[in-house]
Amino acid sequence: MPVDPRVESLLARMTLEEKAGQLSVFADMVRPFAPDVNPEANRRNADEVIEQVRAGRAGTLFNGVGAAQGREIQRVAVEESRLGIPVLLAADVIHGMRTVFPIPLGEAASFEPELARRTARATAVEATAAGIHWTYAPAVDIARDQRWGRGAEGAGEDTFLGCAFAAARVRGFQGEDLRAPDSLLATAKHFAAYGAVAAGMDYNYVEISEGTLRDVHLPPFKAALDAGALAVMTAFNDINGVPASANRALLTGVLREQWGFPGLVVSDYTADMELVAHGYAADDRDATLRAFTAGMDMSMQSGFYAEHLPALVESGQVTLEMLDAAVRRVLSVKAALGLFDDPYRSLDPVREADASHLPAHEALAREAARRSIVLLKNEGDALPLQGGRRIALVGPFARDVDNIEGCWTLFGDRSRYVGLEAGIRAALPPGAVLDVVDGCALETPLDGGVDAAVAAARDADVVLLAVGEPQRYSGEAQSRTQIVLPAVQQALAEAVAATGTPLVVLLRNGRALALEGAVRDAQAILVTWFLGSQTGHAVADVVFGRHGPSARLPVSFPHDSGQQPYFYNHPRTGRPETPQMSEFKARWREQPNAALYPFGHGLGYGRIEYGATTVDAAALAWDGTLAVRASVRNAGTRAAEEVVQLYLHDRVGSRVRPVRELKGFVKLPLAPGESRDVVFELTREQVAFTRADGSFGAEPGRFDVWIAPSAAAGEPVSFELLPPAASLP
Missing domain, CATH: 2.60.40.10 (Immunoglobulins)
Incomplete structure (x- = not known):
């Protein structure tokens, strides 16, 4: 980062409390993304946040949106605080802002990093127009266990592919000039090895060799930093007994000393507080000391740094030089973003109201979505559908528009979402007829639902079966022990398949799934992930052959949930499996040591x-x-x-x-x-x-x-x- 003399001038004048304030990240209650929820409490909390800003005790606010109120926050910071240091406004903008693009795992299936750069660029344009400077993305975790729900946020199980997408997304978010009004500071997360949590259980421990850590899990972070990312977010997990958020070997040894990273390190939400629950810190003050001295510059939401850092410096447990180094990094990032020259950059209500970019972004969302769809199987050229046929669109996702975003979508414009029914109807060829039947809900039966679905299937020439995971099944805290369809959806599939009508499965999912029965045996299977705003149109483009499927699997689809963790690039064993499936080889009793659909297949x-x-x-x-x-x-x-x-x-x-x-x-x-x-x-x-x-x-x-x-x-x-x-x- 360029040296800005204003940073040193500020450091010389700041109090310990103001320095701790620059290292503190708090929820933006002035612009909450759900303002209608408990508005009285929001107003009270907004007053408290503004007072923190005025006192120089909050250097960053997160997950607020809105240019006009953002300008007011910044006005208080630069005109009413003692030193006039601008506030950094951050948010979880993961795979789209108002326009929602495919989940990162789905987009990785495109095997087109340039596509990811373009969607990240569009996301940055929309996010910065809404008063956001900094996104907590991209997630670059390598996910080798499909039980882990946060695999949806990354690029899959392969490090080479993960590096390519990490770099592309950083370049897209940040653009060519960090000081530009539409440049969005990127954050490589979660540092590190979060995707290696034991049993795929979110927040769980990680036992990992140094070689696997360095060869599999660290390279995507290095790729992101080499592409220009100036922020890294710590992970919730421990690594071989040392929590990542207080892991000096990683935060200082790898990031600073080996890689020469000049940017800032921010905790994940209350990760420093959680050191106490880990049993790694005795109390809040000890957690602050351990996290900060390990190399974590910024504390998110716990308030620990604001509360304890000044006293730790006064006691000599934290040196003033160490405190100044962290504050210097934060202020230097603000300078690199141009906030000292223009504190109101990305806070223009006129630009926020400008919708001229929407048609281009919707076209990009449709392109990204269709280029993310993987055709697993196509027996007898069941796809594409052609001619005047009677089509039954069956399943709980047939009419659904509540489960097309995928995880971590806070700001999407739901009024623009296109579901399957709308997309299929708009693309029907001449003479074709569409019958739509839900059959069941996502997790529960509907009265008469299966009978109605069976009747529609019998009358149809082909069934499009829209089944998969509910949206909330993947993402943070959504680990699963059985990566299969909900039982009610599997039962619907079996009943519809029993009619003998050709079956095309439209699978909606945020991870690899173990396909069973009628779904596995369907004539054709399309993996449609969570594709975002233009879901219906994109699926129709592929189903009717206006665009051929071109994506490939970024994760291995197993035969059975019990194969997890399964990944294609596993080490050789001394007793590799043979085609004859003989005993005393590396295999399961029930299944081969192989994928049903391997990485790269499509x-x-x-x-x-x-x-x-x-x-x-x-x-x-x-x-x-x-x-x-x-x-x-x-x-x-x-x-x-x-x-x-x-x-x-x-x-x-x-x-x-x-x-x-x-x-x-x-x-x-x-x-x-x-x-x-x-x-x-x-x-x-x-x-x-x-x-x-x-x-x-x-x-x-x-x-x-x-x-x-x-x-x-x-x-x-x-x-x-x-x-x-x-x-x-």
């Missing part, structure tokens, strides 16, 4: 054929490059977009290596009959890992490499990485 409406993977040489020189090639052809009669994926396996290492690792991908448009050669270049850096001695680097030896349509497809070719002193023959 179909289009074309028919894609892969040629053999080849390498340009038998060896990769230590400082050289190696070209890996394959021919990819669309042998079908419809255009398609194929996600071509590059996988690697290190046969022998000082630590047991994964069976495969994604190392590259490209999305190719292919016309019918078109063939294209795909070339990836490999270097030594791409095969590096955290070695047994703790160092990071590559090891010479033999590798397998695939160009394939998924993590479970293709035939490999091998090459050798030569040691530093060797050269190609």
Whole structure:
């Protein structure tokens, strides 16, 4: 960050209480996003917040919205507080503001980081127009256990894919100039290894090796910071017994000393307070001391820093130099955002009222949604639907518009949401007829619902079965032990399937699911996630073939819930499973050690054929490059977009290596009959890992490499990485 002399001038004049105030983040009760809830209490709390701002005791407010009231908050800060330091206004703006885009997990299925950059940019435009400077996004947690609900907020189970989307979202939120009125400060969260909580239970403990921490969970944070993120949020979990929010090895050792991170570290909501419940701190004062000295700059909502930091400095337990360093980082971020030059940036009621961007953002939401839809299965070319057919749209999501946002959507404009029925009706081809029957509620039966659904199915040429998880099943505090459909929806599926009418499942979900029975056996399955504002139109685009499905799974769909945690890039075992499923191998009694639908899987409406993977040489020189090639052809009669994926396996290492690792991908448009050669270049850096001695680097030896349509497809070719002193023959 650039050095601003005003920061040092302010530091020299600030009291201990004012410094602690700059490190304190409180709920914005002046502009609460639900003002109609208990308005009397809101008014009382708003007066208290304004007084904190006036006294210099609140440097940041969060989850408020509105430009006009935001200007009033800032006016009090710059005109009525002693030092005139502007307030930073933050919010949880995760995957859209007024316009809601697909959940991040769904958007990751696009395998298009540039798409994520564009939706984050649109989100920033809308959020900053509503008086927000700072978003608590992107979540860059790697989620290898689908029982964990917060996997919906990230990019899935793969680190390479996660890094690409982390960087893209940061660039989108922040734009090219942090000082621009539409630049939204990004936050990489949750630092760190939150996705590795035991048993997929939110807030649970994490036991993890140093190698897995560094190779799997930390790289997306580094990618986000390298893309320019100036904020990091701590995680709720502990790591090997030390809570992340008081983990000096992470917050200071990794972030500051190893990575040279200049920005600020903010706690998640009351994470410093929770050190007491963890049993890591004796009381509130001790929790403050442990969190702050570990490297957590800002305390969110607990009030601990405001209450205890001044006394800790006066007692000598916290040095003034350490306090000043944290305050300097916060003030420097405010300066980098241009708030000292224009404290009213992003607080323009005229800009907030301007709706001229909405058509473009709705078009982007529709594009993002359809490019996030994964076609798992399409027996007999059940999709796309064509011609004048009688269609039965059945299921609890058929008319629903309350479960299209997904988790962590506080500010969406519900008046603009398009549900399935509206989208399908608008796209019906000439002569087609649509019958809509709920069949059941999300978790409970409806009187006569199944009978009505069965009758509609019998009269139809095809059934679109809209089933899945209720919205509240995924997200924070939504861990599940059984990642399956609610029982009432499964029963509806079985009854409808029994009619014999072709069945197309429109699956709505915030995680990978274990599909069962009639849903698993349907002729076609579309994974539609929680797609946001334009859900209905996007699904219709794909169902009727106006746009082919082009997304791929960013998470493995298991055969059974009991396989969790399951991820494609698991380490090899000494007794790998064989195709014959013999005993005394790494397998379950009931299921293979494999996914039902693997990471990277997805179909289009074309028919894609892969040629053999080849390498340009038998060896990769230590400082050289190696070209890996394959021919990819669309042998079908419809255009398609194929996600071509590059996988690697290190046969022998000082630590047991994964069976495969994604190392590259490209999305190719292919016309019918078109063939294209795909070339990836490999270097030594791409095969590096955290070695047994703790160092990071590559090891010479033999590798397998695939160009394939998924993590479970293709035939490999091998090459050798030569040691530093060797050269190609």
